[in-house]
Amino acid sequence: xxxxxLGEGQFRVGDDAAAKLTTLDRELDAAVHGEDEAxxxxxxxxxxxxxxxxxxxxxxxxxxxxxFILPFxxxxxxxxxxxxxxxxxxxxxxxx
Amino acid sequence: xxxxxxxSLIFRAKADKALDKLEDPRETxxxxxxxxxxxxxxxxxxxxxxxxxxxxxxxxxxxxxxxxGKRDTQARDALGKGREDLARAALxxxxxxxxxxxxxxxxxxxxxEQEEKLTVASQRLDARVQAFRTRKETIKxxxxxxxxxxxxxxxxxxxSEEMGDIGLAIQRAEDKTAQMQARAGAIDELxxxxxxxxxxxxxxxxxxxxxxxIGAGSDVDSEIARMKGEIASSAPKQLEANANGQGSAAxxxxxxxxxxxERAGDGS
Numbered sequence: 242x243x244x245x246x247l248g249e250g251q252f253r254v255g256d257d258a259a260a261k262l263t264t265l266d267r268e269l270d271a272a273v274h275g276e277d278e279a280x281x282x283x284x285x286x287x288x289x290x291x292x293x294x295x296x297x298x299x300x301x302x303x304x305x306x307x308x309f310i311l312p313f314x315x316x317x318x319x320x321x322x323x324x325x326x327x328x329x330x331x332x333x334x335x336x337x
Numbered sequence: 338x339x340x341x342x343x344x345s346l347i348f349r350a351k352a353d354k355a356l357d358k359l360e361d362p363r364e365t366x367x368x369x370x371x372x373x374x375x376x377x378x379x380x381x382x383x384x385x386x387x388x389x390x391x392x393x394x395x396x397x398x399x400x401x402x403x404x405x406g407k408r409d410t411q412a413r414d415a416l417g418k419g420r421e422d423l424a425r426a427a428l429x430x431x432x433x434x435x436x437x438x439x440x441x442x443x444x445x446x447x448x449x450e451q452e453e454k455l456t457v458a459s460q461r462l463d464a465r466v467q468a469f470r471t472r473k474e475t476i477k478x479x480x481x482x483x484x485x486x487x488x489x490x491x492x493x494x495x496x497s498e499e500m501g502d503i504g505l506a507i508q509r510a511e512d513k514t515a516q517m518q519a520r521a522g523a524i525d526e527l528x529x530x531x532x533x534x535x536x537x538x539x540x541x542x543x544x545x546x547x548x549x550x551i552g553a554g555s556d557v558d559s560e561i562a563r564m565k566g567e568i569a570s571s572a573p574k575q576l577e578a579n580a581n582g583q584g585s586a587a588x589x590x591x592x593x594x595x596x597x598x599e600r601a602g603d604g605s
Binding site for chain 1: 339340341342343344345347348349352454458461464465467468469471472491492494495496497498499502505506509
Protein backbone atom coordinates (compact mmCIF):
# COMPACT_ATOMS: atom_id res chain seq x y z
CA UNK A 242 0.00 0.00 0.00
CA UNK A 243 1.05 3.62 -0.48
CA UNK A 244 1.56 5.97 2.47
CA UNK A 245 2.32 9.66 2.20
CA UNK A 246 4.14 11.58 4.91
CA LEU A 247 3.14 15.21 4.49
CA GLY A 248 6.15 17.21 3.39
CA GLU A 249 8.13 14.10 2.46
CA GLY A 250 6.26 12.39 -0.37
CA GLN A 251 4.80 8.92 -0.96
CA PHE A 252 6.24 5.56 0.06
CA ARG A 253 5.23 2.03 -0.83
CA VAL A 254 5.23 -0.20 2.25
CA GLY A 255 4.93 -3.97 2.68
CA ASP A 256 2.48 -5.96 4.82
CA ASP A 257 4.66 -6.08 7.94
CA ALA A 258 5.09 -2.34 8.03
CA ALA A 259 1.41 -1.87 7.19
CA ALA A 260 0.45 -3.97 10.24
CA LYS A 261 2.69 -1.89 12.50
CA LEU A 262 1.27 1.29 11.02
CA THR A 263 -2.27 0.12 11.73
CA THR A 264 -1.39 -0.27 15.42
CA LEU A 265 0.31 3.12 15.52
CA ASP A 266 -2.63 4.68 13.72
CA ARG A 267 -4.94 3.46 16.51
CA GLU A 268 -2.60 5.05 19.05
CA LEU A 269 -2.70 8.28 17.05
CA ASP A 270 -6.48 8.21 17.03
CA ALA A 271 -6.66 7.57 20.78
CA ALA A 272 -4.18 10.39 21.41
CA VAL A 273 -6.19 12.81 19.29
CA HIS A 274 -9.39 11.89 21.14
CA GLY A 275 -7.72 11.93 24.55
CA GLU A 276 -5.84 15.14 23.74
CA ASP A 277 -2.64 13.45 24.85
CA GLU A 278 0.14 15.46 23.21
CA ALA A 279 2.96 13.23 24.44
CA UNK A 280 1.32 10.01 23.22
CA UNK A 281 0.49 11.71 19.94
CA UNK A 282 4.05 12.84 19.33
CA UNK A 283 5.43 9.41 20.23
CA UNK A 284 3.03 7.55 17.90
CA UNK A 285 3.58 10.02 15.06
CA UNK A 286 7.37 9.77 15.33
CA UNK A 287 7.23 5.97 15.40
CA UNK A 288 4.91 5.86 12.37
CA UNK A 289 7.04 8.31 10.38
CA UNK A 290 10.17 6.35 11.26
CA UNK A 291 8.53 3.09 10.17
CA UNK A 292 7.55 4.51 6.79
CA UNK A 293 10.93 6.17 6.22
CA UNK A 294 12.92 3.04 7.01
CA UNK A 295 10.64 0.31 5.64
CA UNK A 296 9.07 2.12 2.70
CA UNK A 297 10.38 2.69 -0.82
CA UNK A 298 9.80 6.13 -2.34
CA UNK A 299 7.15 6.09 -5.07
CA UNK A 300 8.56 7.16 -8.44
CA UNK A 301 7.98 10.75 -9.51
CA UNK A 302 6.26 9.61 -12.71
CA UNK A 303 3.78 7.47 -10.80
CA UNK A 304 0.83 9.78 -10.29
CA UNK A 305 -1.45 7.94 -7.87
CA UNK A 306 -3.24 8.94 -4.69
CA UNK A 307 -2.00 7.45 -1.40
CA UNK A 308 -4.04 4.96 0.65
CA PHE A 309 -3.01 6.62 3.91
CA ILE A 310 -1.54 9.99 4.78
CA LEU A 311 0.58 10.77 7.82
CA PRO A 312 0.75 14.36 9.10
CA PHE A 313 3.98 16.39 8.96
CA UNK A 314 6.61 14.65 11.09
CA UNK A 315 6.76 17.63 13.49
CA UNK A 316 3.00 18.33 13.51
CA UNK A 317 1.40 19.26 16.80
CA UNK A 318 -1.78 17.68 18.11
CA UNK A 319 -3.64 20.97 17.64
CA UNK A 320 -2.54 21.19 14.03
CA UNK A 321 -3.80 17.69 13.25
CA UNK A 322 -7.08 18.25 15.07
CA UNK A 323 -7.63 21.31 12.93
CA UNK A 324 -6.76 19.44 9.75
CA UNK A 325 -9.21 16.67 10.65
CA UNK A 326 -11.94 19.04 11.74
CA UNK A 327 -12.12 21.44 8.83
CA UNK A 328 -9.79 19.85 6.31
CA UNK A 329 -7.63 22.93 6.49
CA UNK A 330 -6.23 22.57 3.10
CA UNK A 331 -7.91 25.70 1.99
CA UNK A 332 -9.32 25.75 -1.53
CA UNK A 333 -6.71 28.31 -2.46
CA UNK A 334 -3.97 25.81 -1.79
CA UNK A 335 -2.84 23.70 -4.65
CA UNK A 336 -5.96 21.79 -5.45
CA UNK A 337 -7.34 23.05 -8.72
CA UNK B 338 -11.86 6.01 11.79
CA UNK B 339 -8.12 6.08 11.68
CA UNK B 340 -6.24 9.34 11.54
CA UNK B 341 -4.18 8.38 8.49
CA UNK B 342 -7.25 7.30 6.52
CA UNK B 343 -9.17 10.42 7.41
CA UNK B 344 -6.34 12.67 6.27
CA SER B 345 -6.13 10.81 2.96
CA LEU B 346 -9.89 11.14 2.48
CA ILE B 347 -9.69 14.88 3.04
CA PHE B 348 -7.19 15.16 0.20
CA ARG B 349 -9.24 12.82 -2.00
CA ALA B 350 -12.41 14.80 -1.39
CA LYS B 351 -10.71 18.01 -2.49
CA ALA B 352 -9.61 16.42 -5.73
CA ASP B 353 -13.04 14.92 -6.40
CA LYS B 354 -14.74 18.24 -5.78
CA ALA B 355 -12.46 19.94 -8.29
CA LEU B 356 -13.02 17.19 -10.85
CA ASP B 357 -16.79 17.42 -10.54
CA LYS B 358 -16.72 21.05 -11.46
CA LEU B 359 -15.05 20.41 -14.80
CA GLU B 360 -17.00 19.22 -17.80
CA ASP B 361 -14.53 18.30 -20.51
CA PRO B 362 -11.84 15.96 -19.12
CA ARG B 363 -9.28 17.23 -21.61
CA GLU B 364 -9.80 20.76 -20.42
CA THR B 365 -9.16 19.49 -16.92
CA UNK B 366 -5.67 18.44 -17.92
CA UNK B 367 -4.64 21.80 -19.33
CA UNK B 368 -6.23 23.73 -16.51
CA UNK B 369 -4.62 21.52 -13.89
CA UNK B 370 -1.22 21.80 -15.55
CA UNK B 371 -1.47 25.57 -15.46
CA UNK B 372 -2.24 25.44 -11.74
CA UNK B 373 0.71 23.16 -11.17
CA UNK B 374 3.10 25.54 -12.87
CA UNK B 375 1.76 28.39 -10.74
CA UNK B 376 2.23 26.26 -7.66
CA UNK B 377 5.83 25.58 -8.61
CA UNK B 378 6.50 29.31 -8.81
CA UNK B 379 4.93 29.81 -5.39
CA UNK B 380 6.99 27.01 -3.90
CA UNK B 381 10.24 28.39 -5.30
CA UNK B 382 9.39 31.80 -3.88
CA UNK B 383 8.65 30.13 -0.56
CA UNK B 384 12.06 28.47 -0.52
CA UNK B 385 13.71 31.82 -1.28
CA UNK B 386 11.77 33.51 1.56
CA UNK B 387 12.89 30.90 4.05
CA UNK B 388 16.48 31.33 2.86
CA UNK B 389 16.21 35.11 3.35
CA UNK B 390 14.92 34.63 6.89
CA UNK B 391 17.73 32.22 7.64
CA UNK B 392 20.33 34.71 6.44
CA UNK B 393 18.77 37.47 8.51
CA UNK B 394 18.91 35.34 11.64
CA UNK B 395 22.53 34.56 10.82
CA UNK B 396 23.38 38.27 10.60
CA UNK B 397 21.68 38.90 13.92
CA UNK B 398 23.64 36.07 15.48
CA UNK B 399 26.85 37.76 14.31
CA UNK B 400 25.75 41.10 15.79
CA UNK B 401 24.83 39.50 19.10
CA UNK B 402 28.12 37.65 19.18
CA UNK B 403 29.94 40.97 18.87
CA UNK B 404 27.85 42.47 21.68
CA UNK B 405 28.62 39.46 23.86
CA GLY B 406 32.33 39.90 23.17
CA LYS B 407 32.05 43.57 24.06
CA ARG B 408 30.46 42.81 27.44
CA ASP B 409 33.21 40.33 28.13
CA THR B 410 35.90 42.92 27.41
CA GLN B 411 34.07 45.46 29.56
CA ALA B 412 33.85 43.01 32.45
CA ARG B 413 37.58 42.28 32.29
CA ASP B 414 38.33 45.96 31.97
CA ALA B 415 36.16 46.78 34.98
CA LEU B 416 37.76 44.05 37.10
CA GLY B 417 41.19 45.31 36.15
CA LYS B 418 40.16 48.70 37.40
CA GLY B 419 38.86 47.27 40.64
CA ARG B 420 35.21 47.88 39.81
CA GLU B 421 33.56 44.55 40.51
CA ASP B 422 30.12 46.20 40.50
CA LEU B 423 30.57 47.22 36.86
CA ALA B 424 31.97 43.83 35.93
CA ARG B 425 28.91 42.18 37.44
CA ALA B 426 26.55 44.43 35.49
CA ALA B 427 28.39 43.68 32.25
CA LEU B 428 28.35 39.93 32.86
CA UNK B 429 24.68 40.00 33.79
CA UNK B 430 23.96 41.68 30.49
CA UNK B 431 26.20 39.20 28.70
CA UNK B 432 24.12 36.36 30.14
CA UNK B 433 20.95 37.86 28.74
CA UNK B 434 22.52 38.33 25.34
CA UNK B 435 23.70 34.73 25.40
CA UNK B 436 20.15 33.55 26.08
CA UNK B 437 18.98 35.55 23.09
CA UNK B 438 21.77 34.06 21.02
CA UNK B 439 20.72 30.54 21.97
CA UNK B 440 17.17 31.35 20.91
CA UNK B 441 18.40 32.57 17.52
CA UNK B 442 20.48 29.44 17.17
CA UNK B 443 17.36 27.32 17.54
CA UNK B 444 15.51 29.44 14.99
CA UNK B 445 18.41 29.14 12.61
CA UNK B 446 18.40 25.35 12.83
CA UNK B 447 14.63 25.22 12.27
CA UNK B 448 14.82 27.46 9.22
CA UNK B 449 17.68 25.46 7.79
CA GLU B 450 15.75 22.22 8.16
CA GLN B 451 12.65 23.75 6.63
CA GLU B 452 14.63 25.11 3.72
CA GLU B 453 16.14 21.70 3.00
CA LYS B 454 12.77 19.95 3.17
CA LEU B 455 11.07 22.50 0.95
CA THR B 456 13.87 22.33 -1.59
CA VAL B 457 13.49 18.57 -1.86
CA ALA B 458 9.69 18.89 -2.01
CA SER B 459 9.90 21.48 -4.76
CA GLN B 460 12.21 19.23 -6.79
CA ARG B 461 9.76 16.38 -6.33
CA LEU B 462 6.83 18.51 -7.41
CA ASP B 463 8.84 19.70 -10.41
CA ALA B 464 9.50 16.11 -11.49
CA ARG B 465 5.85 15.17 -10.97
CA VAL B 466 4.60 18.16 -12.91
CA GLN B 467 6.82 17.11 -15.81
CA ALA B 468 5.43 13.58 -15.54
CA PHE B 469 1.90 14.98 -15.55
CA ARG B 470 2.63 17.03 -18.66
CA THR B 471 3.79 13.93 -20.54
CA ARG B 472 0.83 11.92 -19.29
CA LYS B 473 -1.54 14.68 -20.31
CA GLU B 474 -0.35 14.69 -23.92
CA THR B 475 -0.51 10.90 -24.13
CA ILE B 476 -4.03 10.86 -22.77
CA LYS B 477 -5.16 13.58 -25.12
CA UNK B 478 -3.70 11.85 -28.18
CA UNK B 479 -4.63 8.25 -27.53
CA UNK B 480 -7.81 7.74 -25.68
CA UNK B 481 -11.47 8.22 -26.31
CA UNK B 482 -13.24 10.55 -23.93
CA UNK B 483 -14.58 7.74 -21.73
CA UNK B 484 -11.23 6.02 -21.39
CA UNK B 485 -9.51 9.32 -20.86
CA UNK B 486 -11.78 10.13 -17.93
CA UNK B 487 -10.57 7.21 -15.83
CA UNK B 488 -6.92 7.87 -16.54
CA UNK B 489 -7.32 11.56 -15.98
CA UNK B 490 -9.00 10.99 -12.63
CA UNK B 491 -6.12 8.91 -11.38
CA UNK B 492 -3.39 11.24 -12.57
CA UNK B 493 -5.36 14.23 -11.37
CA UNK B 494 -5.92 12.78 -7.88
CA UNK B 495 -2.25 11.87 -7.67
CA UNK B 496 -0.99 15.30 -8.62
CA SER B 497 -3.67 17.02 -6.52
CA GLU B 498 -2.44 15.21 -3.44
CA GLU B 499 1.12 16.30 -4.19
CA MET B 500 -0.03 19.87 -4.66
CA GLY B 501 -2.12 19.80 -1.49
CA ASP B 502 0.84 18.43 0.44
CA ILE B 503 3.32 21.01 -0.77
CA GLY B 504 0.67 23.70 -0.45
CA LEU B 505 0.36 22.91 3.25
CA ALA B 506 4.13 22.74 3.61
CA ILE B 507 4.49 26.17 2.06
CA GLN B 508 1.72 27.59 4.22
CA ARG B 509 3.46 26.26 7.33
CA ALA B 510 6.74 27.73 6.15
CA GLU B 511 5.08 31.09 5.51
CA ASP B 512 3.51 31.08 8.98
CA LYS B 513 6.78 30.20 10.66
CA THR B 514 8.74 32.72 8.62
CA ALA B 515 6.25 35.45 9.49
CA GLN B 516 6.55 34.64 13.20
CA MET B 517 10.31 34.64 13.02
CA GLN B 518 10.39 37.86 11.05
CA ALA B 519 8.33 39.56 13.73
CA ARG B 520 10.78 38.40 16.39
CA ALA B 521 13.77 39.21 14.19
CA GLY B 522 12.35 42.69 13.60
CA ALA B 523 12.11 43.21 17.33
CA ILE B 524 15.75 42.19 17.82
CA ASP B 525 16.86 44.40 14.91
CA GLU B 526 15.15 47.34 16.58
CA LEU B 527 16.75 46.53 19.89
CA UNK B 528 20.17 46.31 18.29
CA UNK B 529 19.65 49.54 16.38
CA UNK B 530 18.26 51.54 19.31
CA UNK B 531 20.92 50.36 21.71
CA UNK B 532 18.17 49.14 24.01
CA UNK B 533 19.94 45.81 24.27
CA UNK B 534 22.62 47.74 26.09
CA UNK B 535 20.22 49.44 28.43
CA UNK B 536 17.81 46.82 29.57
CA UNK B 537 19.81 45.69 32.56
CA UNK B 538 19.48 47.91 35.59
CA UNK B 539 22.40 50.24 35.39
CA UNK B 540 22.77 49.47 31.70
CA UNK B 541 25.98 48.95 29.79
CA UNK B 542 26.06 52.51 28.53
CA UNK B 543 26.50 53.36 32.17
CA UNK B 544 29.18 50.68 32.43
CA UNK B 545 31.03 52.08 29.46
CA UNK B 546 30.72 55.63 30.74
CA UNK B 547 32.12 54.59 34.10
CA UNK B 548 34.93 52.68 32.48
CA UNK B 549 35.76 55.67 30.27
CA UNK B 550 35.86 57.91 33.29
CA ILE B 551 38.30 55.57 34.97
CA GLY B 552 40.27 55.37 31.75
CA ALA B 553 40.55 59.15 31.74
CA GLY B 554 42.44 58.97 34.96
CA SER B 555 39.89 59.80 37.61
CA ASP B 556 40.61 56.64 39.51
CA VAL B 557 44.37 56.65 39.72
CA ASP B 558 44.54 54.10 42.50
CA SER B 559 42.86 51.36 40.51
CA GLU B 560 44.93 52.18 37.44
CA ILE B 561 48.08 51.82 39.51
CA ALA B 562 46.78 48.54 40.92
CA ARG B 563 46.08 47.25 37.44
CA MET B 564 49.50 48.22 36.15
CA LYS B 565 51.17 46.62 39.14
CA GLY B 566 49.23 43.47 38.42
CA GLU B 567 50.31 43.52 34.77
CA ILE B 568 53.94 44.05 35.69
CA ALA B 569 53.77 41.25 38.21
CA SER B 570 52.29 38.79 35.72
CA SER B 571 54.61 39.65 32.82
CA ALA B 572 57.82 39.95 34.86
CA PRO B 573 58.84 36.26 34.77
CA LYS B 574 58.64 36.20 30.96
CA GLN B 575 60.85 39.22 30.65
CA LEU B 576 63.38 37.74 33.01
CA GLU B 577 63.41 34.58 30.93
CA ALA B 578 63.85 36.56 27.74
CA ASN B 579 66.67 38.56 29.27
CA ALA B 580 68.32 35.39 30.44
CA ASN B 581 68.39 34.26 26.81
CA GLY B 582 70.48 37.28 26.01
CA GLN B 583 68.68 40.05 24.16
CA GLY B 584 65.16 40.40 25.46
CA SER B 585 62.57 41.91 23.15
CA ALA B 586 65.11 42.93 20.53
CA ALA B 587 65.55 39.27 19.66
CA UNK B 588 61.95 38.83 18.61
CA UNK B 589 62.07 42.00 16.51
CA UNK B 590 64.95 40.59 14.54
CA UNK B 591 63.39 37.19 14.15
CA UNK B 592 60.82 38.32 11.58
CA UNK B 593 63.08 39.59 8.80
CA UNK B 594 65.24 36.48 8.99
CA UNK B 595 62.12 34.25 8.68
CA UNK B 596 61.00 36.23 5.64
CA UNK B 597 64.42 35.82 4.11
CA UNK B 598 64.23 32.08 4.61
CA GLU B 599 60.83 31.98 2.88
CA ARG B 600 62.23 33.88 -0.10
CA ALA B 601 65.13 31.49 -0.26
CA GLY B 602 62.66 28.59 -0.20
CA ASP B 603 60.67 30.04 -3.10
CA GLY B 604 63.79 30.36 -5.21
CA SER B 605 64.93 26.75 -4.94
